[in-house]
Amino acid sequence: MKKGILSVLSFVGGSIAGISAAGSLLSKQVREKKRYADKHLAIMQVMNQWIINKQEGKSLVSFFEENEYKSIAIYGMSYLGERLVDELQDSDIEVCYGIDKNAENIYSDVDMKKPDDDLEDVDAVIVTAIFFFDEIEEQLEKVMDCPIISLEDIVQGV
Numbered sequence: 001m002k003k004g005i006l007s008v009l010s011f012v013g014g015s016i017a018g019i020s021a022a023g024s025l026l027s028k029q030v031r032e033k034k035r036y037a038d039k040h041l042a043i044m045q046v047m048n049q050w051i052i053n054k055q056e057g058k059s060l061v062s063f064f065e066e067n068e069y070k071s072i073a074i075y076g077m078s079y080l081g082e083r084l085v086d087e088l089q090d091s092d093i094e095v096c097y098g099i100d101k102n103a104e105n106i107y108s109d110v111d112m113k114k115p116d117d118d119l120e121d122v123d124a125v126i127v128t129a130i131f132f133f134d135e136i137e138e139q140l141e142k143v144m145d146c147p148i149i150s151l152e153d154i155v156q157g158v
Helices: 002-055 061-066 079-088 130-141 151-157
Strands: 071-075 094-099 124-127 148-150
Touching: 002 079, 002 130, 002 151, 061 079, 071 079, 079 094, 124 130, 124 151, 130 148, 130 151, 148 151
Parallel strands: 071 094, 071 124, 124 148
Antiparallel strands: none
């Protein structure tokens, strides 16, 4: 009789532990998916405002000209980074290089560097990885002596 009760209690305890572990794993996956979704929502919002600016005849070039940024680096060479390169292509603003953790796997019209490479002086670094701006800014401030600006701030301010 005691073995039967012990078996049932062991089964119930094991089931609870298993369900708890599965719930914890599922919770972690949900948090990761939400972070990924939030990141892409932020990108979409910047793209939307950028298109609104274009439809109103506004260009990001004016921001760089007003602040006398003639040479820049772009951190994050995915969707937003490539669009920024395109936006500045026929202007007097020189995109000296792109910075990306995945630099060796990115094909771009600009030279690519990793964040821990020797980064040459530029007038400003524009961070297109807007969701991670704070940590990128903190990292770059240690090795660069120029303004580090979120593309989101530029797009919102034009």
